[in-house]
Amino acid sequence: DAKTTQPNSMESNEEEPVHLPCNHSTISGTDYIHWYRQLPSQGPEYVIHGLTSNVNNRMASLAIAEDRKSSTLILHRATLRDAAVYYCILRDTSGSRLTFGEGTQLTVNP
């Protein structure tokens, strides 16, 4: 699986937008970009995924660069419950593996 690079940690204030970056310069044409998050004392939780176009769902938005070498997970209004480790993962179309990197620890300040 191609490698992703994320900042170790980020901070945000409650009710403000959060932009979590991910670099994946070796992404291949068949790799989807997946995001998961893991809240304290819980298993990982699927957030969103996309291939080329920007994606929105009830949890977040995913903005994908035109060359696909980077992406950004956007939380539109951070809440205290969004404090978690966020993982950006590349996954091949046919792949059953999820290979987690170190992720970004997001802290949300009240």
Next chain:
Amino acid sequence: DTEVTQTPKHLVMGMTNKKSLKCEQHMGHRAMYWYKQKAKKPPELMFVYSYEKLSINESVPSRFSPECPNSSLLNLHLHALQPEDSALYLCASSPFPTNQPQHFGDGTRLSIL
């Protein structure tokens, strides 16, 4: 609330004990997974079951023995574990064993004495 249920939530066992971890899902998913997560590290894939058959074993030591009795149930049998096997063991499922979101349980926290 998680749709993947893991039991027990906590387990303490000695190195000579035999125990099993259980994972259950009733979403009709045909792929199930075991992951191991050490403290402050990301989850690492151990096994993948696809349509009740083992499809991936990530070179896991034989003291870990997975079993998939039916499409809803996944077990992980433990025997002669080492202290370094202490970790959070996570189970996940997905509709099919390809590029589909995985649903995770909250894990079993295992401590080896």
